[in-house]
């Protein structure tokens with residue numbers, strides 16, 4: 110991360126209430142181009158809710174979002190996508206029954222005009238999909254292979270490749286590694302690294318400190334809808350990060366009885 | 372760490388080369404194609420001499436199949452978009468009754484009566500969809516309500532207005548109407564006269580129409596069926612909107628998050644289903660010359676069964692218009708074929724039930740293959 114750069118997104122005092130549930134109680138985070146900003150927190154901390162306000166799925170109950178310095182109101186995901194914010198959601202990234210190529214271009218279908226009628230340009234879509242997948246190190250049987258036949262890591266990679274291909278300035282990844290094995294996780298982390306180096310801002314959500322430390326430039330810990338601020342890489346030890354995530358004391362006590370295995 | 376993360380660009384030895392058989396299996400039309408071949412083989416072998424395959428016989432089952440096809444196309448796209456419409460049958464009865472009331476009772480020009488009926492029915496389709504979207508209720512329940520509401524009106528309105536449940540005389544008022552001809556007319560009459568003169572198809576042997584072919588043209592009903600199939604197929608597989616239909620039914624939330632206007636897609640598909648039901652009703656009314664309060668009974672289920680035989684998943688996101696059309700063809704051929712073969716017609720329902728069950732089981736198996744669960 111280059112500190113002279115201006116933040117691409119500034120989230121200021123974001124609150125989100127669902128009826129009587131306060132999912133976010135005022136969270137502020139800045140995201141810079143070319144950085145991997147890790148959002149850590151235990152289950153239910155509000156990580157998904159937070160990034161959903163960033164990607165237009167939810168509208169914040171209170172607070173302000175600045176995108177490239179200007180206040181932004183995303184009424185739905187389309188607005189955020191148009192602005193350049195691509196999100197790979199935790200559970201709902203891809204449609205298993207549809208082919209990789211149909212998924213890749215979902216919502217961004219290329220069209221070819223024949224007379225007055227516009228057709229889905231399958232040829233272009235298939236070619237680009239195969240190319241992009243090859244770049245990411247995934248060998249497809251064909252562009253019409255269903256996403257359902259891909260492994261979890263491959264699905265995440267397709268989703269990331271898709272976001273990058275469509276010129277995302279900000280890529281939000283909600284727990285991309287939580288359901289993956291060691292090797293697949295390594296692949297996804299390598300992809301994050303590649304994407305960041307292209308100057309894209311990556312918001313990487315995880316509850317695994319080791320995954321965060323492998324690629325993160327800055328770390329924000331969410332705890333019960335609140336944040337204690339953001340730490341730079343090198344300013345914080347894995348143990349401190351782990352403590353912050355669990356809300357401090359309890360884990361310290363636990364750690365004693367478990368003999369430092371957590 | 373860095374070494375392990377280098378993407379490996381060789382083929383993964385653990386991905387089995389998929390066999391040609393399994394590849395063919397995951398085409399949604401497969402069931403429909405196999406079924407069509409089986410059904411035709413069966414009737415060619417056992418009912419060839421019954422008259423089923425002369426010109427009248429072919430026209431007979433073609434018309435019945437075309438009827439199924441028209442509503443199956445609508446039901447198919449809607450099912451792929453993840454929704455059902457159980458009000459199709461009632462909509463058929465309702466649309467027929469409305470056009471009869473408008474043209475016969477009110478005396479409107481037939482083309483205006485038809486256009487107003489289309490507008491009304493498509494609006495009801497939109498209302499169906501809007502309620503489903505706004506309430507988040509299953510479309511099964513919402514359209515079940517409309518099954519009763521529309522049928523109720525279809526029985527109630529003519530009784531109040533005309534004191535009967537069948538309104539006739541539509542042929543007379545529609546005489547010479549340009550729009551009525553698009554639903555009730557025939558095309559290619561010249562070709563059939565030629566075929567008759569050439570002795571290739573049967574002609575009347577006596578009476579006023581002596582020498583004219585018994586089958587004297589292709590009814591517009593069949594033209595509508597073919598046009599709707601082509602439009603539906605192209606829309607689904609070759610356009611951006613088609614991708615949105617698959618996505619909306621495959622996973623509405625994921626589609627929405629990718630910027631697909633899911634609500635719009637679903638409501639439009641409800642409207643299209645209503646459009647198809649109305650086309651069916653118009654053709655039927657123009658053919659019979661009357662509208663009856665009991666028209667279209669059970670059609671919603673027949674449409675859904677045709678779609679399922681055609682390989683669509685009841686859960687949405689997967690299916691084919693061509694498959695649904697084949698499903699409808701199987702229906703028409705079997706229903707009329709049993710009649711030609713002199714088999715008790717109630718057995719057709721047994722056949723329906725059995726084939727529905729078989730198709731659903733096959734589809735579920737195919738879905739597992741596609742999503743790699745097995």
Ligand SMILES: Nc1ncnc2c1ncn2[C@@H]1O[C@H](COP(=O)(O)OP(=O)(O)O)[C@@H](O)[C@H]1O
Pocket residue numbers: 127130131132150151152153154155156157158159
């Ligand atoms: N749509 C919703 N309606 C009501 N409560 C919600 C909704 N989404 C999230 N929550 C609540 O907000 C809190 C934070 O959830 P979430 O953001 O998913 O956490 P995380 O992603 O960090 O595990 C949880 O208590 C959850 O129950």
Ligand SMILES: [Mg+2]
Pocket residue numbers: 156157158199283284
């Ligand atoms: Mg979450």
